[in-house]
Amino acid sequence: MTTRLVFIFLSAILVNNFVLSRFLGICPFLGVSKKVDTAVGMSIAVLFVMIMASIITWLLNILLVSLGLPFLTTIVFILIIATLVQFVEIVLKKTSPSLYEALGIFLPLITTNCAILGLALLNVQQNYSLLETIVNAAGAGLGFGLALILFSTIRERMDISDVPEPFKGTASALITAGLLSMAFMGFQGLVKL
Amino acid sequence: MTIVYSVLLMAILGIGAGVFLAYASAKFAVKEDPRTKLIEAALPGVNCGACGYPGCPAFAKAVAAGSVSLDGCLPGKRSGVPEKLKIVVEADPEKLISFFEESGEDAQKALEKLLEAAGAKAIPAPARPTRPSQEEIDTFKAKLKDNNRAMVIYSVLPNINCGICGAPGCAAFALKLSAKEDSADKCIPGKRQNTSQKVEKIFTISEPDIEKILNETAGDIAEIKKRLEV
Numbered sequence: 001m002t003t004r005l006v007f008i009f010l011s012a013i014l015v016n017n018f019v020l021s022r023f024l025g026i027c028p029f030l031g032v033s034k035k036v037d038t039a040v041g042m043s044i045a046v047l048f049v050m051i052m053a054s055i056i057t058w059l060l061n062i063l064l065v066s067l068g069l070p071f072l073t074t075i076v077f078i079l080i081i082a083t084l085v086q087f088v089e090i091v092l093k094k095t096s097p098s099l100y101e102a103l104g105i106f107l108p109l110i111t112t113n114c115a116i117l118g119l120a121l122l123n124v125q126q127n128y129s130l131l132e133t134i135v136n137a138a139g140a141g142l143g144f145g146l147a148l149i150l151f152s153t154i155r156e157r158m159d160i161s162d163v164p165e166p167f168k169g170t171a172s173a174l175i176t177a178g179l180l181s182m183a184f185m186g187f188q189g190l191v192k193l
Numbered sequence: 194m195t196i197v198y199s200v201l202l203m204a205i206l207g208i209g210a211g212v213f214l215a216y217a218s219a220k221f222a223v224k225e226d227p228r229t230k231l232i233e234a235a236l237p238g239v240n241c242g243a244c245g246y247p248g249c250p251a252f253a254k255a256v257a258a259g260s261v262s263l264d265g266c267l268p269g270k271r272s273g274v275p276e277k278l279k280i281v282v283e284a285d286p287e288k289l290i291s292f293f294e295e296s297g298e299d300a301q302k303a304l305e306k307l308l309e310a311a312g313a314k315a316i317p318a319p320a321r322p323t324r325p326s327q328e329e330i331d332t333f334k335a336k337l338k339d340n341n342r343a344m345v346i347y348s349v350l351p352n353i354n355c356g357i358c359g360a361p362g363c364a365a366f367a368l369k370l371s372a373k374e375d376s377a378d379k380c381i382p383g384k385r386q387n388t389s390q391k392v393e394k395i396f397t398i399s400e401p402d403i404e405k406i407l408n409e410t411a412g413d414i415a416e417i418k419k420r421l422e423v
Contacts, residue, residue: 069202079206
């Protein structure tokens with residue numbers, strides 16, 4: 001049982017990294033990776049929303065299956081995730097203005113992040129139990145953070161180094177993302193579920 | 194049956210989520226500075242971003258914090274927004290809050306009351322600029338030939354003949370500027386291209402140098418511009 005949880009956790013972080021192996025959540029990966037500070041903020045927000053959304057969608061899925069409406073999962077999950085993110089934003093604004101300011105625009109942006117929806121749908125597909133779902137969500141969120149923070153540190157270094165004119169900015173960022181993804185391929189086969 | 198269930202489920206979920214969020218936003222409502230709200234009410238609300246802030250609310254926040262000039266709102270500049278902002282910013286805080294509460298926390302109404310109390314009715318909205326006719330533009334363009342400095346100034350103006358400066362066309366404005374009868378700040382479209390600094394720079398060029406520039410470029414506007422940038 002415990003080993004299975006550890007495997008799920010490791011697999012979500014390294015082997016099936018959401019950004020670098022599953023290619024989900026590419027938009028914030030490129031958009032929010034210019035500075036390490038914002039990357040950390042975004043990672044924390046994603047981790048939090050991923051765990052919350054996974055738990056609620058897991059419960060909802062039971063309802064959907066018992067009603068015989070599994071084809072509604074996608075649209076119901078989107079609705080629930082959007083509501084959840086809005087709720088988190090409202091509460092944060094009231095309870096922790098400093099965190100709210102730090103996360104800024106990223107929090108509402110997560111609403112439309114495919115990584116969150118992808119995670120919720122994958123959890124359902126794999127028939128995970130509630131505990132496994134939570135572990136998987138934590139792993140996915142940490143994996144997203146790992147990729148984002150790694151990438152942002154590389155980009156910060158590249159900004160100050162002497163890059164040939166045609167490769168400046170997005171061009172070198174895309175190449176870096178490709179190399180990073182290839183590096184993560186090395187984890188393939190590390191964990192077998 | 195499936196259809197009925199799905200419709201019912203989606204309806205319940207949708208209404209539930211809506212009610213839940215409405216309740217949450219009321220329960221966790223954050224009281225904002227009424228000054229910021231009044232400032233926001235005074236802005237055009239077009240969220241053009243020309244001030245450099247993402248939308249009017251962000252600009253309003255910056256104005257309330259005093260970190261931006263009151264005339265930073267470009268679309269509002271000609272409809273008296275800076276004057277309105279000045280009244281709001283300089284208003285007595287207690288008066289402002291009492292106006293805000295009197296009008297049921299409606300920022301628009303509170304703003305109107307505040308402006309009325311400050312006698313803001315006296316601020317006339319600036320007249321709409323009249324675009325000069327083609328004939329007027331051409332006559333002033335012809336006059337440029339006799340005035341070297343005005344010709345060089347003309348090259349740095351936007352040359353869109355909008356008439357906002359009050360002169361009939363850019364050529365007429367350049368003539369006025371060369372005689373120092375007007376300020377280059379009046380060129381609103383040129384503001385973001387630092388036209389007034391460029392005009393000032395032209396005044397530092399000596400008369401023979403101006404003639405030299407004109408002779409070498411054969412009076413070609415684009416060429417003169419290039420020469421000035423060097």
